[in-house]
Amino acid sequence: MKTQGQFQSSVDHRKDRARLLISCPDRPGIVAAISSFLSENQANIVQSDQYTMDPDGGMFFIRIEFDLPDLEQKLPDLEQRFQSIAAQFQMKYRFSVAAKKKKLAIFVSKEDHCLLELLWQWQAGDLYADIELVVSNHTIMKELVESFGIPFYHVPVTPETKREAEEKQLELVQGKVDTIILARYMQIISPQFLQHYPNRIINIHHSFLPAFVGGKPYAQAYERGVKLIGATAHYVTEELDGGPIIEQDVQRVSHRDDVNSLKRIGRHIERIVLARAVQWHCEDRILVHQNKTVVFV
Structure with a gap:
């Protein structure tokens, strides 16, 4: 039987909250580039988790949640702009809308x-x-x-x-x-x-x-x-x-x-x-x- 609250989600499903998941070869400057990009596009990072398999030649993984006013209208353009960052760091990435089930x-x-x-x-x-x-x-x-x-x-x-x-x-x-x-x-x-x-x-x-x-x-x-x-x-x-x-x-x-x-x-x-x-x-x-x-x- 389910224990009350055992699986309760702590995720905030605000309509203007998005997620960005990235995997790429590890190297200096990845976090700085992502943070600067989001800041320049008026996005506010509210949570960030990262992991590297090996700082020297391993894979780097990061999950970011951010708020962006008028997300639904702005996200397609944001994804388009992000392609240059992704190409620079050989990223596989995915944006998603937190409120979308x-x-x-x-x-x-x-x-x-x-x-x-x-x-x-x-x-x-x-x-x-x-x-x-x-x-x-x-x-x-x-x-x-x-x-x-x-x-x-x-x-x-x-x-x-x-x-x-x-x-x-x-x-x-x-x-x-x-x-x-x-x-x-x-x-x-x-x-x-x-x-x-x-x-x-x-x-x-x-x-x-x-x-x-x-x-x-x-x-x-x-x-x-x-x-x-x-x-x-x-x-x-x-x-x-x-x-x-x-x-x-x-x-x-x-x-x-x-x-x-x-x-x-x-x-x-x-x-x-x-x-x-x-x-x-x-x-x-x-x-x-x-x-x-x-x-x-």
């Missing part, structure tokens, strides 16, 4: 605990996003989802119909959502589907990756006699359970815990970990570099 689709199978956590967070206003629809390969969640006023779509999947099912799923989500959340959706996503949402599909895996990839990780953990179990939220790539890790957590267990006990304990961890990852993604706190993430929290 991410649009989410949630994919789910038979287990409801991760889905429910996201729905509770959203209903309470702690998850600043719009849940546009829920897609499932089973009908079990239909009544639950529709009780929140969210559209539910049943798209059955079999090995023989997987391609047609994914085409139907793409019809449902394309142009409507920014991000897809796999809330214990027990299907492998094809490379063809992934190319439509690079680093925008978040999965919860019920183990502390890279241990116990694939199916039945709690049974694998029990057989191995682990003393800690965990869960991992990550972006989905073509490598099974091998995408950039966003968040993880663990809980201690003992020889007295059987597979069912591990599953029960694990469900709580999964809910918490996925909710954190989705919130951080919606708040533009994550930068992906190669197969790793830098998460500013």
Whole structure:
């Protein structure tokens, strides 16, 4: 069950607040150039977080929040002007408007605990996003989802119909959502589907990756006699359970815990970990570099 205030966002969603995320090779002068540029364009920096992998030849990452009066009108021109700074420092960058909600689709199978956590967070206003629809390969969640006023779509999947099912799923989500959340959706996503949402599909895996990839990780953990179990939220790539890790957590267990006990304990961890990852993604706190993430929290 959600602990009151545990995931409450401290983000200010003022209409004139924007975010700038940057990754580039590290060198002197990056922060000065960005700060001067924003100041010259009447923007006021209200928060800044940065990280360098290595000051000598490593990668540099920064997340900045700033206020700019009449942001909606001025942002396109600001982005255009910033291109010269970006070229000078070989930056990959992204501007976003803090008040603009991410649009989410949630994919789910038979287990409801991760889905429910996201729905509770959203209903309470702690998850600043719009849940546009829920897609499932089973009908079990239909009544639950529709009780929140969210559209539910049943798209059955079999090995023989997987391609047609994914085409139907793409019809449902394309142009409507920014991000897809796999809330214990027990299907492998094809490379063809992934190319439509690079680093925008978040999965919860019920183990502390890279241990116990694939199916039945709690049974694998029990057989191995682990003393800690965990869960991992990550972006989905073509490598099974091998995408950039966003968040993880663990809980201690003992020889007295059987597979069912591990599953029960694990469900709580999964809910918490996925909710954190989705919130951080919606708040533009994550930068992906190669197969790793830098998460500013």
